[in-house]
Amino acid sequence: MAAATLVAVELLAGEGVRLRPWAPGDEGALAREANHREVWRNLKDRFPHPYGPVDAVVWIAMAGAIEPSPHLCIEVDGAVVGGIGWDRGQDVFARTGEVGYWLGPSHWGKGVATRALVAFTAHVLESTDVVRLEAGVFAWNAASARVLEKAGYHLESRQRSAVCKDGQVTDRLLYVRLR
Numbered sequence: 713m714a715a716a717t718l719v720a721v722e723l724l725a726g727e728g729v730r731l732r733p734w735a736p737g738d739e740g741a742l743a744r745e746a747n748h749r750e751v752w753r754n755l756k757d758r759f760p761h762p763y764g765p766v767d768a769v770v771w772i773a774m775a776g777a778i779e780p781s782p783h784l785c786i787e788v789d790g791a792v793v794g795g796i797g798w799d800r801g802q803d804v805f806a807r808t809g810e811v812g813y814w815l816g817p818s819h820w821g822k823g824v825a826t827r828a829l830v831a832f833t834a835h836v837l838e839s840t841d842v843v844r845l846e847a848g849v850f851a852w853n854a855a856s857a858r859v860l861e862k863a864g865y866h867l868e869s870r871q872r873s874a875v876c877k878d879g880q881v882t883d884r885l886l887y888v889r890l891r
């Protein structure tokens with residue numbers, strides 16, 4: 713059933729991985745997991761670095777102000793380890809969504825992002841009218857490209873020199889999952 717917006721839910725992704733809305737009380741864990749250069753280096757510059765307590769307060773207030781929130785916290789065994797979310801496109805791109813996700817580095821390499829993205833993608837496609845989900849990966853980020861492939865996205869294009877991150881120009885790999 714295609715509704716216009718994502719319903720606020722908790723999603724069980726297996727192996728103790730759970731997605732749920734951000735909530736007051738998550739600020740400390742959020743700042744601790746997010747405040748790593750290797751996380752920031754793979755995300756848009758709107759993701760703060762350093763990531764301090766005020767950034768966490770602002771994010772959780774913002775996420776909580778949108779109902780239902782398109783931004784969810786990733787938990788493993790009840791502990792906050794990262795985040796996942798999507799933004800709807802504007803204007804004629806309104807039925808395209810852009811997904812994004814990140815984990816604190818101590819949680820990398822355990823299949824957590826793949827589990828989260830599989831569950832989140834299925835939920836967005838089931839609960840909204842979006843027909844296309846995209847993710848733009850910086851060319852050096854092989855782990856994220858692999859996560860997207862494992863979650864059923866395909867490489868649609870390589871946008872050459874589209875990104876300038878951390879003072880370095882690189883390509884953007886556009887991964888797509890169609891409904």
Ligand SMILES: CC(C)(COP(=O)(O)OP(=O)(O)OC[C@H]1O[C@@H](n2cnc3c(N)ncnc32)[C@H](O)[C@@H]1OP(=O)(O)O)[C@@H](O)C(=O)NCCC(=O)NCCS
Binds near residue numbers: 825826850
């Ligand atoms: C990208 C990120 C989310 C991956 O999370 P994760 O939980 O470690 O991912 P998973 O364990 O589910 O899968 C990682 C896959 O990448 C592979 N991988 C890791 N590093 C790699 C590398 N340098 N080259 C090739 N493959 C690599 C792993 O082997 C694994 O694939 P496999 O299961 O086939 O062996 C995490 O590294 C992260 O948060 N990075 C910073 C933020 C970010 O990049 N966000 C995405 C922006 S597009």
